[in-house]
Amino acid sequence: MTREEYADLLLPGVTHNTDYYEKLYPERELPEEAIVTRYAPSPTGFIHIGALYSAFISNKMANQTGGVFFLRIEDTDQKRSVDDGVNKIIEDLEKFNIKFDEGVTKDGDKGKYGPYTQSSRKEIYWAYAKKLIIEDKAYPCFCTEEECTHDKELQEKYKERIGYYGRWAKCRKLNMEDVIKKVNNGEKYIIRLKSTGDFNKRFKFKDCIKGKSELPENDMDIPIIKSDGLPTYHFAHAVDDHLMHTTHIIRGDEWFSSIPIHTELFVKLGFKVPKYAHISPLMIDDNGSKRKLSKRKDKEAAISFYHEQGIPNEAVMLYLETVANSNFEIWLEQNKDKDPNEFKLDFKKMSTGGTLFDYNKLINISKNYISKLKASDVYDLALNHANIYDKDFANLLIKYKDYSTKVFNIEREQKKPRKDISCFSDIKNQMWYMYDELFNPESYEWQNVNDKNEIELILNTYFNEYYNVNDDKDNWFKHMQECAEKLGYAGNMKDYKENPNNYKGSITDISMVIRVALTSKSMTPDLYDIICLLGTDRIKERIKKALQF
RNA sequence: GGCCUGUUGGUGAAGCGGUUUAACACACAUGCCUUUCACGCAUGCACACACGGGUUCAAAUCCCGUACAGGCUACCA
Numbered sequence: 158m159t160r161e162e163y164a165d166l167l168l169p170g171v172t173h174n175t176d177y178y179e180k181l182y183p184e185r186e187l188p189e190e191a192i193v194t195r196y197a198p199s200p201t202g203f204i205h206i207g208a209l210y211s212a213f214i215s216n217k218m219a220n221q222t223g224g225v226f227f228l229r230i231e232d233t234d235q236k237r238s239v240d241d242g243v244n245k246i247i248e249d250l251e252k253f254n255i256k257f258d259e260g261v262t263k264d265g266d267k268g269k270y271g272p273y274t275q276s277s278r279k280e281i282y283w284a285y286a287k288k289l290i291i292e293d294k295a296y297p298c299f300c301t302e303e304e305c306t307h308d309k310e311l312q313e314k315y316k317e318r319i320g321y322y323g324r325w326a327k328c329r330k331l332n333m334e335d336v337i338k339k340v341n342n343g344e345k346y347i348i349r350l351k352s353t354g355d356f357n358k359r360f361k362f363k364d365c366i367k368g369k370s371e372l373p374e375n376d377m378d379i380p381i382i383k384s385d386g387l388p389t390y391h392f393a394h395a396v397d398d399h400l401m402h403t404t405h406i407i408r409g410d411e412w413f414s415s416i417p418i419h420t421e422l423f424v425k426l427g428f429k430v431p432k433y434a435h436i437s438p439l440m441i442d443d444n445g446s447k448r449k450l451s452k453r454k455d456k457e458a459a460i461s462f463y464h465e466q467g468i469p470n471e472a473v474m475l476y477l478e479t480v481a482n483s484n485f486e487i488w489l490e491q492n493k494d495k496d497p498n499e500f501k502l503d504f505k506k507m508s509t510g511g512t513l514f515d516y517n518k519l520i521n522i523s524k525n526y527i528s529k530l531k532a533s534d535v536y537d538l539a540l541n542h543a544n545i546y547d548k549d550f551a552n553l554l555i556k557y558k559d560y561s562t563k564v565f566n567i568e569r570e571q572k573k574p575r576k577d578i579s580c581f582s583d584i585k586n587q588m589w590y591m592y593d594e595l596f597n598p599e600s601y602e603w604q605n606v607n608d609k610n611e612i613e614l615i616l617n618t619y620f621n622e623y624y625n626v627n628d629d630k631d632n633w634f635k636h637m638q639e640c641a642e643k644l645g646y647a648g649n650m651k652d653y654k655e656n657p658n659n660y661k662g663s664i665t666d667i668s669m670v671i672r673v674a675l676t677s678k679s680m681t682p683d684l685y686d687i688i689c690l691l692g693t694d695r696i697k698e699r700i701k702k703a704l705q706f
Numbered sequence: 707g708g709c710c711u712g713u714u715g716g717u718g719a720a721g722c723g724g725u726u727u728a729a730c731a732c733a734c735a736u737g738c739c740u741u742u743c744a745c746g747c748a749u750g751c752a753c754a755c756a757c758g759g760g761u762u763c764a765a766a767u768c769c770c771g772u773a774c775a776g777g778c779u780a781c782c783a
Contacts, residue, residue: 201783231783236782317708373710385781389783390782410776413710413711435711437711440776449777484719487720490730509711510712512719520732521731572746574744577745604742638741664741669742679743680744685741
C-alpha cells in the first residue's frame with residue numbers, strides 16, 4: 158500500500174489535493190503594509206466585551222492599513238453552537254459600527270476565500286491532513302478516552318508533564334499494518350500531529366504586542382482531526398489563515414502559549430507563519446483581586462449590559478479605544494476637530510498586562526459623549542432605550558416629543574454644555590418632574606427658607622407682581638432681583654456677603670423657593686428654562702400643589 | 707505540579723538607563739465663578755515604581771531570586 162492509499166484509507170473521499178486549494182486561493186493583491194485579519198467567533202450567540210474589544214482592534218488595524226477584515230465562523234465544536242448565533246453576532250457588531258469587508262454575512266458568504274464557516278470546510282482540512290499523513294507528519298491515534306485519562310493520572314502521579322508526547326504517544330509507534338488492521342476492525346481514531354519539537358529547546362519569536370518572547374518548543378502530538386471528522390481549533394487556524402492569507406492573528410491572550418504549536422503546524426504544512434498579536438484580557442476587581450471578566454459572574458461581560466444601561470455604543474467604543482491605546486485620550490484632547498477615526502492604533506502601545514475594567518471611566522466618557530449630542534439625538538436615543546426598557550416613559554416621550562426635546566436641550570447646545578446625563582437609563586430619574594404625569598413628589602426639598610408663610614409670601618409676590626411670560630432671561634433675572642429686594646432679600650450676592658445682617662437672605666433663597674415649588678427638587682437645571690417650559694398654567698398648578706403639600 | 711506572562715497612587719496609564727523633586731486622565735476633596743445643580747477654572751489629594759539582591763558613576767527602566775496575580779496545560783474555542 159502506498160502512503161497515498163494509506164492516507165486515503167484514513168481520510169476517505171477527498172476529491173482535491175492541496176495543490177488545488179493553493180491555486181484556488183491565490184495571494185491577495187494588497188500593499189505590503191496592509192493587515193489582513195479576522196474576527197473568528199464560535200456562534201454561541203453571546204458577545205463578550207472582550208470579544209468586542211478584540212474585534213474592534215482587528216477591524217481598526219485592517220482599516221487603517223488598507224487591509225481586509227473578515228468574519229469567519231468557528232463552529233467546529235458542534236455542542237456549543239447556537240442556531241441563530243451567527244446573525245446575532247453580525248447584528249450586535251453592526252451596532253458598534255464593526256463591519257466586515259468579507260466573510261460570513263446574513264445573506265451567505267461574501268468574498269473569494271470562502272467558505273467562511275468551518276463546518277463547511279471539512280474537505281479542505283482533510284486534504285491538508287492527508288498531505289501530512291502522506292509526508293509522515295501526522296498519524297492516526299486509536300487511544301480511547303479511558304486510556305488517555307489513565308495516562309493522565311499516571312503522569313500526575315510521576316509528576317511528568319501531562320499530554321500526548323514522547324513515550325506516552327503510544328499510537329505513534331503503530332506501523333502501517335497495525336493501523337490498517339485496526340481500521341478494518343472498525344476502531345475509531347483521530348489524527349494527531351507527529352511533533353518533532355523538543356520541550357527542552359527554546360522557541361524564540363516576536364509577538365506584535367508582547368514583543369520578543371520565548372517558550373519551550375512544542376512536543377505534543379496534538380489532535381488535528383477529531384473523531385467527528387472536524388478539525389481542532391489549532392489545525393483549522395493554520396489551514397484557514399493560510400488559505401485566507403491572514404497576515405496578523407489578533408486574538409486573546411489565552412492563546413499565547415499555543416504559539417509553538419501553531420508555528421509547528423504552519424511549518425509542517427509548508428505555510429508562511431503569520432504575525433501574532435495577543436491582546437491582554439479585560440479584568441474585573443473581585444474582592445481585591447483581579448480576574449478575567451467572566452460571562453457567568455459579571456454582568457459587565459455581556460455587551461447587552463451596556464445596552465440596558467443606555468450607554469451609547471459609541472461611548473463604549475471610545476472607552477475600548479482608550480483602553481487599547483491610552484494615548485488616544487490625549488490625541489482626542491489635542492484634535493477636537495478631527496474625526497476619531499483618524500487616530501492610528503498601535504500594537505506597541507497596547508498594554509501587556511490585564512486591564513481592570515473601569516466603569517467610572519466608561520461613565521465619564523459616556524457623559525461627555527452625550528453632552529455633545531444634539532437634543533434631537535438625545536431624544537431619539539432616549540426613546541429607543543425607553544421603548545425597550547420603560548414602555549410608560551416611552552409613551553410620555555412620544556406624546557410630548559417637542560416638549561421633551563426642549564427639556565433635553567436645556568443648557569445643551571452651547572460651548573460648555575451641561576453634562577449630567579451619563580446614560581439613558583438615568584434620564585427618567587433626572588427629568589421626571591418635567592412631566593405632569595410623573596410629578597407626584599414625596600417631599601419638597603426646601604432649603605434655607607422652610608417656613609410655610611414665608612414660602613407662600615415669596616411665591617405669591619413673585620408670580621403676582623414680577624412674573625412675566627414674555628421676559629427674556631435678562632429681564633427675568635432683573636425681575637427676580639426686584640422681587641427679592643421688595644421682600645427684604647439681597648438682589649445680588651455681593652451686597653449680601655458684605656452685609657448679611659441687613660437682609661433676610663439673598664436672591665439664592667428666592668430662586669430656591671421657586672425652584673423647589675415647581676420641581677420639588679433643590680438641584681435642577683437652569684430655572685429660567687424650566688419656567689419657560691412649564692408655562693403659566695402649569696406653574697400656577699404646581700404652586701398650588703406645593704402650598705398644599 | 708509544569709510552562710508562560712505580568713506587577714508604577716483608589717483606577718487606567720506615560721516612561722523603556724541620566725532632562726523624573728515620576729506626565730496625563732478618571733475618581734475624590736477644596737476654592738473661585740454662579741439664582742441651585744451641572745459646566746468651566748484653579749488648587750489639593752493620593753505619602754505610587756511589589757519585595758530582596760545584583761550590574762552600573764547612575765535603575766521605575768538591565769539581570770537574578772521571592773511574593774502575588776493572570777493565562778495555558780481538552781477529540782473547547
